[in-house]
Amino acid sequence: xxxxxxxxxxxxxxxxxxxxxxxxxxxxxxxxxxxxxxxxxxxxxxxxxxxxxxxxxxxxxxxxxxxxxxxxxxxxxxxxxxxxxxxxxxxxxxxxxxxxxxxxxxxxxxxxxxxxxxxxxxxxxxxxxxxxxxxxxxxxxxxxxxxxxxxxxxxxxxxxxxxxxxxxxxxxxxxxxxxxxxxxxxxxxxxxxxxxxxxxxxxxxxxxxxxxxxxxxxxxxxxxxxxxxxxxxxx
Amino acid sequence: xxxxxxxxxxxxxxxxxxxxxxxxxxxxxxxxxxxxxxxxxxxxxxxxxxxxxxxxxxxxxxxxxxxxxxxxxxxxxxxxxxxxxxxxxxxxxxxxxxxxxxxxxxxxxxxxxxx
Numbered sequence: 381x382x383x384x385x386x387x388x389x390x391x392x393x394x395x396x397x398x399x400x401x402x403x404x405x406x407x408x409x410x411x412x413x414x415x416x417x418x419x420x421x422x423x424x425x426x427x428x429x430x431x432x433x434x435x436x437x438x439x440x441x442x443x444x445x446x447x448x449x450x451x452x453x454x455x456x457x458x459x460x461x462x463x464x465x466x467x468x469x470x471x472x473x474x475x476x477x478x479x480x481x482x483x484x485x486x487x488x489x490x491x492x493x494x495x496x497x498x499x500x501x502x503x504x505x506x507x508x509x510x511x512x513x514x515x516x517x518x519x520x521x522x523x524x525x526x527x528x529x530x531x532x533x534x535x536x537x538x539x540x541x542x543x544x545x546x547x548x549x550x551x552x553x554x555x556x557x558x559x560x561x562x563x564x565x566x567x568x569x570x571x572x573x574x575x576x577x578x579x580x581x582x583x584x585x586x587x588x589x590x591x592x593x594x595x596x597x598x599x600x601x602x603x604x605x606x607x608x609x610x611x612x613x614x615x
Numbered sequence: 616x617x618x619x620x621x622x623x624x625x626x627x628x629x630x631x632x633x634x635x636x637x638x639x640x641x642x643x644x645x646x647x648x649x650x651x652x653x654x655x656x657x658x659x660x661x662x663x664x665x666x667x668x669x670x671x672x673x674x675x676x677x678x679x680x681x682x683x684x685x686x687x688x689x690x691x692x693x694x695x696x697x698x699x700x701x702x703x704x705x706x707x708x709x710x711x712x713x714x715x716x717x718x719x720x721x722x723x724x725x726x727x728x729x730x
Contacts, residue, residue, distance in 0.1 A: 406648050409628065413659050416621065420666045425677060432681040437651055437688045444644065444692050448699055466637065470630055477626065481619060500618065501669050512674070519675050527675070531682045538686030545693040 403445055407438050424512040621663040629656035643698075647691050654684040 410433040418426035503509075510518075520528050588595045635649030658680045665673025 403648075406652065409652060410655060413628070413655055416624065417659060417662055420621070420662060422662055422666065422674065425662055425674060428678070428681065432685055433651070433655065436685045440688060440692050441644065441648060444696065448696075466634070473630075474626065477622070481622070500667055503669070515671055516674055516678060519671050520678065524675060527679060531679050535682060535686055538689050542689045542693040545690070546696050 403438060403442050406441070407434055410434050410438065422512050424516060618663060618667045622660065625656040625660040625663065628659075629653050632656060643695055647688060647695070650691075651684060651688055654680060658684075
């Protein structure tokens, strides 16, 4: 009963992902799958699933949907177009899986071999029971540490890739636009008449006085320090 | 018998993810979400069989699969953001009309069609 309570919303939401009226349906799929894994007795994986899938992936989708005002509901013109061929292929896959599980589904087309089927052994209580986290750590940090380190590198590369791809030209990155600077001050630069540090400082002091609030206002205004070179009065 | 029910569940989610990719060529956001759903189904499958055959390798791998899923969805969404910014639409049916600098770029295609 527990299984069906959790799995049927997950299945329904899974089918609704195709329509995607909202991002809510994938979130429900992730949540119910996490619940099913909890029923298997895997507590750590069931807690990691919401963190990774909902907290990272679904939230990213939510950001994209929110910021781009995407019309998600589409007009379905071709829903049944692929159904005959894909239905047959899906049924063939479905039938082939029973080779692995060694259970007969269609009596005339037999999938059973003369081997024993899989058994589900309960070792808890026979030995000191480890938690799920301990068993994962026993493998992942000792024998398979390489996977662990490589997956961290993989995430680093993905992060750098995402940042590099979406960096806008107009984002406020502290770069000096040399060409803009040259067009504004071309005469001074060509004639090499930039003022020395002493006159810059004297102009700065005359501009601000000794008032720290006005100093902050000048520094955070957009025209600083260009107004020092031209001798602007404070706006 | 329980194992079959879990497996059936993940199989249906996987097939619905494939169906989502096939049917939603015009909307790359739904395609991305269907790919995530496929990865989730495969991951849950790994966990179910790891419990059923009492082996830890399934769970170790099922810890790495969400890593790949998150990284791939981040990059996919970044590419989607750029594409949307440039083209203003999310239809990817005609996405191969974007000219690249690959082996079959414009000059060679013209030469190929003329010959």
